Amino acid sequence: MRGLKIIIVGKIRTGFHSEAFNFYLKKIKKYTSVELLVARDVKDESIRLRLEKEAELILERISARDLVIVLDEKGKSFNSRDFSSWLGKWQEDPGRIPCFIIGGAYGLSDKIKSRADLLMGLGPITLPHELAGVILMEQIYRGYTILKGHPYHH
Numbered sequence: 213m214r215g216l217k218i219i220i221v222g223k224i225r226t227g228f229h230s231e232a233f234n235f236y237l238k239k240i241k242k243y244t245s246v247e248l249l250v251a252r253d254v255k256d257e258s259i260r261l262r263l264e265k266e267a268e269l270i271l272e273r274i275s276a277r278d279l280v281i282v283l284d285e286k287g288k289s290f291n292s293r294d295f296s297s298w299l300g301k302w303q304e305d306p307g308r309i310p311c312f313i314i315g316g317a318y319g320l321s322d323k324i325k326s327r328a329d330l331l332m333g334l335g336p337i338t339l340p341h342e343l344a345g346v347i348l349m350e351q352i353y354r355g356y357t358i359l360k361g362h363p364y365h366h
Contacts, residue, residue, distance in 0.1 A: 214244070214245075214303060214306075214309060215244050215245035215246065215247065215309065216244060216245075216246055216247070216302075216303070216309065216310040216311070216312070216352070217246070217247040217248075217249065217278060217309055217310065217311040217312070218246060218247070218248050218249070218311070218312045218313075218314070218345075218348075219249045219250075219251060219270055219273050219274070219311065219312070219313045219314070220248075220249075220250055220251070220313075220314040220341065220345055221250075221251050221252075221253050221266050221269075221270065221314065221315050221316030221320075221341060222250070222251075222252070222253035222316045222317070222341060223250055224342045224345055225342070226342055229342035229343060229345070229346055230342075232346045232349075232350075233342075233345050233346050233349055236346070236349035236350050236352070236353045237349060239353045240349065240352055240353050240356060243353075243356040243359075243360065244303065244356070249273045251266060251269035251270050251272075251273060252269060253266065253316040253317065254266050254269075259318050262318060263318055263319070263320065263321035264321055264323070266315075266316060266320070266321070267320070267321040267323045267324050270313060270320075270324055271323070271324070271327070274311060274327065275309075277307065277308055277309050278308065278309050278310075278311035279302055279305065279308040279309060279310050279311060279329050279330075280311050280313060280327055280328045280329050280330075281302075281310060281311065281312045281313070281328065281329065281330045281332050282312075282313045282315075282320060282324060282325055282327075282328035282330070282331050282332065283312065283313065283314050283315070283332055283333070283334060283344055283348065284315075284319075284320070284325065284328075284331040284332070284333060285333055285334075285335075285336060285337065285338055286331065286333060286336075287330070287331030287332040287333035288330065288331065288332055288333060289332075289333045289334075289335060289336075290332070292351065292354050292355070292358065292365060293358060293365075295351055295354075295355050296354070296355035296356075296358035296359055296365075299352065299355040299356070299359065300355075300359050312332075312348060312352075313328075314341050314344050314345050314348065315341060316341055317340075317341065334347050334348065334351075
């Protein structure tokens with residue numbers, strides 16, 4: 213497996229979110245490499261301008277080879293086994309690198325959503341980006357353990 217990429221708008225500042233995010237990041241790195249990129253969150257702008265500027269920062273970090281998976285509350289939801297199966301398929305595509313994108317406080321612009329190969333939901337609820345990051349990391353870790361037959365998922 214070739215690795216994956218995660219782009220998140222804004223740093224994970226809260227201690228317990230950061231600790232949990234890094235806990236799962238370390239566990240995932242036992243299975244694959246992870247490129248973690250932070251796009252700074254833009255302040256002091258209208259929401260529309262903020263989203264546009266954040267979109268520019270995100271697009272600078274996306275390559276043509278990336279399989280862009282945008283987290284969005286209206287996106288496709290997976291159960292853990294289905295997500296694991298998709299994760300395995302994404303990782304085996306020799307021409308693409310799975311690239312998960314987590315928006316900031318105001319979500320993501322339509323420009324980013326239209327660039328997505330898949331809108332993926334973590335459920336119909338809205339989550340703070342820090343918590344969404346932790347949940348995504350746990351599900352990626354869970355996905356790899358399912359693929360490898362590890363007993364974490366039972």
